Amino acid sequence: MAKTVLVINSGSSSIKYQLVDLETGEGLASGLVEKIGEPVDGHYKHEYQGQKHELEEPIHDHETGLKRVLDLFKQYGPDLNEAGIVAVGHRVVQGGSVFPKPALVTDKTLAQVKNLAVLAPLHNGPEAEGAQVMRELLPDTPQVFVFDSSFFFELPAKSSTYALNKEIAEQYHIRRYGAHGTSHQYIGQLAPQVAGKDPEGCKQIVLHIGNGASASAQISGKPVETSMGLTPLEGLVMGSRTGDIDPAVVFHLIRNAHMSVDELDTLFNKKSGMMGMTGFGDMREVHRLVAEGNEDAKLALDIYVHRIVSYIGSYTAQMGGLDVLTFTAGVGENDEIVRARVIEQLAPFGLKLDKAKNDERSKEARIISTPDSSVTICVIPTNEELSIARQSEVIAREGDSYGNKFGK
Ligand SMILES: Nc1ncnc2c1ncn2[C@@H]1O[C@H](COP(=O)(O)OP(=O)(O)O)[C@@H](O)[C@H]1O
Ligand SMILES: CC(=O)OP(=O)(O)O
Numbered sequence: 192m193a194k195t196v197l198v199i200n201s202g203s204s205s206i207k208y209q210l211v212d213l214e215t216g217e218g219l220a221s222g223l224v225e226k227i228g229e230p231v232d233g234h235y236k237h238e239y240q241g242q243k244h245e246l247e248e249p250i251h252d253h254e255t256g257l258k259r260v261l262d263l264f265k266q267y268g269p270d271l272n273e274a275g276i277v278a279v280g281h282r283v284v285q286g287g288s289v290f291p292k293p294a295l296v297t298d299k300t301l302a303q304v305k306n307l308a309v310l311a312p313l314h315n316g317p318e319a320e321g322a323q324v325m326r327e328l329l330p331d332t333p334q335v336f337v338f339d340s341s342f343f344f345e346l347p348a349k350s351s352t353y354a355l356n357k358e359i360a361e362q363y364h365i366r367r368y369g370a371h372g373t374s375h376q377y378i379g380q381l382a383p384q385v386a387g388k389d390p391e392g393c394k395q396i397v398l399h400i401g402n403g404a405s406a407s408a409q410i411s412g413k414p415v416e417t418s419m420g421l422t423p424l425e426g427l428v429m430g431s432r433t434g435d436i437d438p439a440v441v442f443h444l445i446r447n448a449h450m451s452v453d454e455l456d457t458l459f460n461k462k463s464g465m466m467g468m469t470g471f472g473d474m475r476e477v478h479r480l481v482a483e484g485n486e487d488a489k490l491a492l493d494i495y496v497h498r499i500v501s502y503i504g505s506y507t508a509q510m511g512g513l514d515v516l517t518f519t520a521g522v523g524e525n526d527e528i529v530r531a532r533v534i535e536q537l538a539p540f541g542l543k544l545d546k547a548k549n550d551e552r553s554k555e556a557r558i559i560s561t562p563d564s565s566v567t568i569c570v571i572p573t574n575e576e577l578s579i580a581r582q583s584e585v586i587a588r589e590g591d592s593y594g595n596k597f598g599k
């Protein structure tokens with residue numbers, strides 16, 4: 192029987208799961224739960240042995256979603272007790288300063304991951320719940336946490352440090368941790384290959400734009416900048432998050448709207464971004480509104496593109512050039528309109544899109560720029576699941592770097 196890892200990737204609005212064959216890297220079974228917490232019906236898709244099973248119903252939260260996924264495994268297979276699973280890998284967004292590397296799921300690491308939820312309010316809670324549900328279901332299988340923040344642990348101090356009072360920053364562990372690191376690292380390794388460039392010295396920007404969205408700048412595969420900060424709230428405009436905003440807005444709302452900390456947290460993380468400006472966090476719905484002539488949606492899309500272009504300009508200046516620009520994640524992989532709008536604005540710098548390649552509805556990694564473009568522009572599907580599966584298998588076998596070994 193093939194050796195496999197079951198990977199659970201809880202996003203802010205989705206759960207992706209994949210039973211990864213360790214030898215081939217293929218997904219033997221996979222699925223997607225999307226539009227969790229949206230005002231429209233949620234969507235389940237479960238695939239096994241070439242059969243696709245779909246279901247539409249409102250999905251209030253991640254736990255409801257994951258329990259329904261386990262029903263789908265029971266109903267349509269494979270039987271998780273017979274699937275050769277050597278580890279279950281759980282994506283966790285925030286590892287803070289506690290987890291520079293992956294960790295085995297133990298009572299202690301579970302509690303630590305929950306404590307770190309203050310630094311990733313949309314993610315760490317559901318991710319810890321997911322690990323708990325799976326641990327009860329498969330008690331004899333090692334469970335592993337793989338952290339989004341690990342890749343950015345080595346960010347240069349000038350990009351990871353806020354210009355905040357030094358004592359307060361140290362006392363409260365305030366720094367830029369970044370997120371989506373598994374994806375940025377995976378894409379950063381693949382992109383020079385796809386673009387036909389030498390990875391050594393390659394200056395690249397990765398745009399991971401899904402429901403959560405972030406940019407990274409990398410030189411020779413090492414991170415030099417990223418747009419998410421202490422939490423995944425900073426940076427680009429997202430499905431339901433503001434991204435960058437003057438922190439004085441917080442003082443203003445406390446003083447004048449008498450909002451509580453929790454109300455502000457919900458406002459900035461869940462009721463802002465595309466959702467807050469248009470009523471929908473999903474870019475497909477935003478495009479539908481734009482096509483109907485909705486002015487709010489048009490402005491929201493303008494702001495979304497404007498912010499991405501600003502980051503590309505900033506990172507290019509910081510690196511002193513740009514060789515490869517890659518789009519990935521839900522919007523980056525599927526949204527030719529957003530890609531075209533971003534690149535159009537960069538035309539004065541010699542970036543040129545091949546329109547036919549940009550419009551292709553393909554799941555393949557590809558170049559979408561013309562041969563004479565100043566920067567090679569790529570679309571590369573991210574595969575956080577494959578990366579998490581490989582890392583989880585090693586930890587299950589060898590134990591983690593914090594001294595935990597499964598069964599010991
Ligand atoms: N065909 C599409 N066109 C435009 N946007 C899309 C399309 N498919 C998905 N998306 C966008 O991708 C988002 C989901 O991205 P994903 O990376 O899966 O999110 P997350 O991991 O943050 O939950 C959706 O909210 C939607 O905005
Ligand atoms: C960190 C983050 O925003 O993750 P996701 O895009 O999966 O919601």
Ligand SMILES: [Mg+2]
Nearest residue numbers: 202203401520
């Ligand atoms: Mg994601």
